[in-house]
Amino acid sequence: MTFAQEISALREMFTTIRDERRTHANTATRVGSAFLALLDYLADAPFIRKDMEDTDGFLLKLLKGAVIGENGDIKLNPDGSITCGSIHVNGSAIFDELVINHQNVLEGDTYFTDRGIVESVEHTDINQYRLTFRKEYDDDHVTFHANDILLGKVNNLDRAKTYRSFWLRVESVDTDSNSALCTLYPGADCPGGINSTPVSAARVIRWGNTVDETRQSVWFVSSNDGRWLFLQGVNKPIVEDNEHGSNYAGFIGLPPDIEATRDLINRGVLSKSQPYLYFKGVLAQDFIQVDYLGNPVYQFRDCGQWSASRKYIKGYDELNKGYYVDRVWWGGCYWECAVPECSGSEPRFNNTDWVCIIGGGNMWISLVSSAGNFFRAGEEWTTDLIATVYNAEMQLRESEIGLASITWLRESNDKDGDMAWNLTHPTGSVGLTLTVSSTTDLPSTWQSGSKVGFRVIVTFPDGAQYAAQYSISN
Structure with a gap:
C-alpha cells in the first residue's frame, strides 16, 4: 500500500467513528483498533526520525538550508553555499571556480610537468614495479611515456618533516589499465646515493626522459630553496653541472651553486641572499635598471654633434620607455646633459645644464x-x-x-x-x-x-x- 493509500484508509476509519449516530456504536474496541492502526502506520511511516538513526530514500529538499553538527559549524545555506571548517576529499575535487579569500600557501616543491597519483604498487620482478595510477575522472589516463624518468617523494610524517624519494624509469605504459611498468634506479645513480621503493598514494612527476629530448625539461618552484628553476636536457636523475655542460637553463630567485654563478658569488658580484634572474636570453619591451636602493640607472645615449633645435634629457623617455641621459660632442669636448630637459642651451664651461666629461680639463x-x-x-x-x-x-x-x-x-x-x-x-x-x-x-x-x-x-x-x-x- 502506498503512502497516499494508507492515509486515505486511516482517514476513512476515523471519519466513520466520528460520524456514527447509533447509541453505543463506537465501542472501545472500534476506537482502540483505530488508534492501533495509527500506531502501526507511524511505526513504519516514511518520516525522518528525531529519536533514532534514520534513512530517507527520497529526495530531501531543505528550502531554508540546514545546520549540521552539535556546534553548528557546518551550514548549508539557501543561496547554495556551504560554510564549514575543513573539507577532506579522499578522491578528486572538481571546482568550476576556486576563490581564495585570504592567502594560498604552497609548501615544498611545486612542479609543472606530467604527474600522477599511485593507486597501487605491484612488485613484479627484481627492481621492476607496476604502478597503477588513480583516475580522477572516468576518461582520465596516465600521460607518462616510455623512457620517462619519474620522481616521487613520500612524507615520513615525523617531527622533523623529513621525506624520502624514489626514482623510476618507465619501461612501458598501459593506458587501458592506467598503469606503467617501471624499473627502479640503483641508489648510486640517484641524488644522495639513496633510492627508495615506490608506495601507493605517492605523487610522482616526470623529471625527464632518457631518450626523447622533447621530454627532458622540467620547470618547478622550490619554497625550500627560494627559487624558480628551469632544467633542460635532463636524461638521468642526477642533474649535471660542470665544464662539459649544465642542465640549469634558468632560474628566478636565490642563485644556486652552479658553474654560471659560483665564480661571481666568490668574487662578491652576486650575493647568495639576493634574488636574481638568469636565462640564456631575455625578450622585453621595456627594460628599466635600478640600483640596490631602487633608483633608476640611466642608459647613456650618444646624440652626436650638439644641435640647438633638439631637446636633450636626463630622465624617463616616454617614446623609448626607459631612463636615458643624453651626451653630445661640441667644441672638441664630450658633454653630458645634467638636467631633466634642455633645448637650445649650448654646452659650455660654467653652463650647469651640461657636464663636460671629456676635454673639460684641457x-x-x-x-x-x-x-x-x-x-x-x-x-x-x-x-x-x-x-x-x-x-x-x-x-x-x-x-x-x-x-x-x-x-x-x-x-x-x-x-x-x-x-x-x-x-x-x-x-x-x-x-x-x-x-x-x-x-x-x-x-x-x-x-x-x-x-x-x-x-x-x-x-x-x-x-x-x-x-x-x-x-x-x-
Missing part, C-alpha cells in the same frame, strides 16, 4: 700682441696683450670665466723693477687685456737690448691655474 690660454711682435728700442709704442682662454677648441667668454682671478706679472733681469710693477697690478685688478707702454711698463735695461716678458695667470674657483707668457724683444 684648458689653455692664447696671448697675442695687438701691435705685432717686434718693437724698436728708442721708439715709443703701445700694444694690448690680449689673453684668450680656451676649453679644448671652445673660446670662453669673460662672463663664463666669472669668478676666476686674473694676474699679470712682469719678468725681466730687473728684479726690483719687476716687483714694483707687479705691485701696481695686483691679482684681479685688470682683465684679460693688458695695455703695455714702452715708456711706463718696460725696464730701463730693455733699451740696451734685454728681453722682458709678461705672464698672465687665470685661477678658477676650484684652484686650477692656467698661464701663458709673451716676450718682447728689440
Whole structure:
C-alpha cells in the first residue's frame, strides 16, 4: 500500500467513528483498533526520525538550508553555499571556480610537468614495479611515456618533516589499465646515493626522459630553496653541472651553486641572499635598471654633434620607455646633459645644464700682441696683450670665466723693477687685456737690448691655474 493509500484508509476509519449516530456504536474496541492502526502506520511511516538513526530514500529538499553538527559549524545555506571548517576529499575535487579569500600557501616543491597519483604498487620482478595510477575522472589516463624518468617523494610524517624519494624509469605504459611498468634506479645513480621503493598514494612527476629530448625539461618552484628553476636536457636523475655542460637553463630567485654563478658569488658580484634572474636570453619591451636602493640607472645615449633645435634629457623617455641621459660632442669636448630637459642651451664651461666629461680639463690660454711682435728700442709704442682662454677648441667668454682671478706679472733681469710693477697690478685688478707702454711698463735695461716678458695667470674657483707668457724683444 502506498503512502497516499494508507492515509486515505486511516482517514476513512476515523471519519466513520466520528460520524456514527447509533447509541453505543463506537465501542472501545472500534476506537482502540483505530488508534492501533495509527500506531502501526507511524511505526513504519516514511518520516525522518528525531529519536533514532534514520534513512530517507527520497529526495530531501531543505528550502531554508540546514545546520549540521552539535556546534553548528557546518551550514548549508539557501543561496547554495556551504560554510564549514575543513573539507577532506579522499578522491578528486572538481571546482568550476576556486576563490581564495585570504592567502594560498604552497609548501615544498611545486612542479609543472606530467604527474600522477599511485593507486597501487605491484612488485613484479627484481627492481621492476607496476604502478597503477588513480583516475580522477572516468576518461582520465596516465600521460607518462616510455623512457620517462619519474620522481616521487613520500612524507615520513615525523617531527622533523623529513621525506624520502624514489626514482623510476618507465619501461612501458598501459593506458587501458592506467598503469606503467617501471624499473627502479640503483641508489648510486640517484641524488644522495639513496633510492627508495615506490608506495601507493605517492605523487610522482616526470623529471625527464632518457631518450626523447622533447621530454627532458622540467620547470618547478622550490619554497625550500627560494627559487624558480628551469632544467633542460635532463636524461638521468642526477642533474649535471660542470665544464662539459649544465642542465640549469634558468632560474628566478636565490642563485644556486652552479658553474654560471659560483665564480661571481666568490668574487662578491652576486650575493647568495639576493634574488636574481638568469636565462640564456631575455625578450622585453621595456627594460628599466635600478640600483640596490631602487633608483633608476640611466642608459647613456650618444646624440652626436650638439644641435640647438633638439631637446636633450636626463630622465624617463616616454617614446623609448626607459631612463636615458643624453651626451653630445661640441667644441672638441664630450658633454653630458645634467638636467631633466634642455633645448637650445649650448654646452659650455660654467653652463650647469651640461657636464663636460671629456676635454673639460684641457684648458689653455692664447696671448697675442695687438701691435705685432717686434718693437724698436728708442721708439715709443703701445700694444694690448690680449689673453684668450680656451676649453679644448671652445673660446670662453669673460662672463663664463666669472669668478676666476686674473694676474699679470712682469719678468725681466730687473728684479726690483719687476716687483714694483707687479705691485701696481695686483691679482684681479685688470682683465684679460693688458695695455703695455714702452715708456711706463718696460725696464730701463730693455733699451740696451734685454728681453722682458709678461705672464698672465687665470685661477678658477676650484684652484686650477692656467698661464701663458709673451716676450718682447728689440
